[in-house]
Amino acid sequence: MMLRCFRAKKTSMDADRDLEELTTMVASLRRHLQRMERAGIRNLSIARDADGKAPEPSQASWLRGVEGGLFSDHAEACRATSLEELRAAIGDCRRCKLWPGRTHLVFGVGNPQAHVMFIGEGPGRDEDLQGEPFVGRAGQLLTDIIVKGMGLGREDVYIANVVKCRPPENRNPEPDEVEACEPFLLRQIELISPRVIVALGKFAVQTLLKTKAPITRLRGVWHEFNGIKIMPTFHPAYLLRNPGDKKLVWQDIKKVIEELRTPVT
Ligand code: URA
Numbered sequence: 001m002m003l004r005c006f007r008a009k010k011t012s013m014d015a016d017r018d019l020e021e022l023t024t025m026v027a028s029l030r031r032h033l034q035r036m037e038r039a040g041i042r043n044l045s046i047a048r049d050a051d052g053k054a055p056e057p058s059q060a061s062w063l064r065g066v067e068g069g070l071f072s073d074h075a076e077a078c079r080a081t082s083l084e085e086l087r088a089a090i091g092d093c094r095r096c097k098l099w100p101g102r103t104h105l106v107f108g109v110g111n112p113q114a115h116v117m118f119i120g121e122g123p124g125r126d127e128d129l130q131g132e133p134f135v136g137r138a139g140q141l142l143t144d145i146i147v148k149g150m151g152l153g154r155e156d157v158y159i160a161n162v163v164k165c166r167p168p169e170n171r172n173p174e175p176d177e178v179e180a181c182e183p184f185l186l187r188q189i190e191l192i193s194p195r196v197i198v199a200l201g202k203f204a205v206q207t208l209l210k211t212k213a214p215i216t217r218l219r220g221v222w223h224e225f226n227g228i229k230i231m232p233t234f235h236p237a238y239l240l241r242n243p244g245d246k247k248l249v250w251q252d253i254k255k256v257i258e259e260l261r262t263p264v265t
Contacts, residue, residue, distance in 0.1 A: 074183040083112050086187055090164070096180035098165035098173075104131030108160035108188060115260055116150075117158045117194040118142065119185070120235065121203040122173050128166035133159045134236070141236040142200070149253050158192050160185065162207050178207055189228070195264070196256055197228055201235025220252050222259075231256050 072078075073095050080086035087107050093099060106123040109132050118134075126136030134142045142159070146152050163173040163181045173181075189197070199205035202215035208225050209232075211218070218232040233252040234245055 073180075078183055078187050080187060080191070083108070083188065083191055086184065086191065090184055093164070096165075096177045098163065098167060098177055101168050102165040103128045105164050106131055106133050106161060106166075107164055108158060109133060110154060110158035111156055112158070112192060114156065114158040114192055115195045116152075116198060116256065117160065117189065117192055117196070118146075118198045118200055119204045119208070120159070120161045120200045122161045122163040123166040124170055125166070127161075133161050137240060138236040141239055145236070145249065145253060149250065150257055158194065160188055162204055172203060182207070189226075194228060196259055197225060197230040198253075198256060199230055199232040201233075201238060203235075205230070205232035220248065220255070222255070229259060231259075 077086055077089035080089050090105065090107070093105060102123075104123075106127050110117075120134060120142075123133060124136050124138070126139070127133050133139070143154055146154055146157055162185060163177050164184065165177075165181075167173050167177070197208070199208055202218075205215060205218050205223075206212060208230060209218070209223055215232060215234065219234060220232075223230045223232065231252055233249050234242075239246055239249060
């Protein structure tokens with residue numbers, strides 16, 4: 001009898017707590033939906049395949065950490081099944097403080113099935129104006145590396161940045177800006193699934209590998225990023241200031257060419 005009374009009392013306390021939790025969840029959901037609306041996402045839909053089945057969310061273990069759930073600002077983007085869907089899910093992004101200064105969000109360009117992906121830091125002035133990564137002076141140098149050095153076209157590779165909006169005065173992106181954009185880059189990499197990533201400069205490689213090691217120590221040797229080979233090298237903008245180091249970049253790019261020529265086992 002005692003036990004039953006105790007149980008009954010506990011159940012009513014549980015109900016109070018459940019109600020409190022539910023109220024908190026509803027408030028949290030409301031805030032999340034308002035954020036999505038501000039980010040330009042006005043409809044929530046569950047995409048279905050031809051058989052009417054909803055696709056599985058990503059199984060990649062490294063994405064699970066950033067995938068978030070119902071309350072994440074990135075959930076829809078992380079479930080995108082194509083680059084077009086990913087771009088649409090990013091929308092008129094206002095997830096960090098860079099959006100008021102941008103002309104264009106610079107998503108990325110190139111072959112969605114590229115074997116090699118170049119990742120820079122963030123758009124500069126020319127990229128912001130044109131909406132395409134690496135189109136300014138540093139971009140011309142990168143294009144030379146791709147075309148003259150590797151014998152490929154820009155349309156054969158994929159080019160993207162860690163952050164998709166231009167930081168003011170070309171300053172380094174700040175940690176909260178990287179955090180807001182990182183799930184998009186990770187999904188972009190997962191969708192492209194390149195054989196090789198060339199990380200351009202200290203910022204890209206340090207972000208991807210979560211290290212503070214200097215680019216001088218990281219460059220020129222293979223690293224691994226979630227099962228993908230990554231070759232860090234100097235940023236083309238650095239090469240404009242230090243043309244003497246172009247030979248080092250060429251050494252790094254030769255390793256990339258060799259890797260791409262190696263048959264996949
Ligand atoms: N520098 C970068 O890191 N990215 C660009 O798109 C242009 C310059």
